[in-house]
């Protein structure tokens with residue numbers, strides 16, 4: 001049994017990638033895994049400032065929703081991302097979270 005975090009990054013109601021995330025979750029739970037889903041909709045996620053304080057402290061100094069999300073990521077065995085494709089790439093909100 002693995003602890004899986006699913007991060008769904010689309011902010012769109014009726015999102016296709018969110019629907020795919022839900023299908024993944026259904027399959028993972030049916031296979032006996034523990035799954036928690038986090039949606040970035042409504043989350044406060046500021047841009048990385050590049051201060052590199054995280055390299056000394058092991059966490060980000062910016063106060064928003066990212067440290068709570070990162071705590072869950074650190075406790076997980078598997079992290080699954082669901083993202084819309086925006087201009088041949090991951091969504092900006094996914095990239096902003098990864099930078100943090």
Ligand SMILES: Cc1cc2nc3c(=O)[nH]c(=O)nc-3n(C[C@H](O)[C@H](O)[C@H](O)COP(=O)(O)O)c2cc1C
Pocket residue numbers: 010011012014015016017018083084085086087088089
């Ligand atoms: C700003 C923007 C850029 C997009 N760029 C691409 C793209 O490069 N390639 C593509 O196949 N679809 C692109 N799309 C379409 C989305 O990937 C598609 O609508 C997807 O279903 C959105 O994901 P969601 O339903 O989970 O929100 C773009 C949509 C938007 C709004």
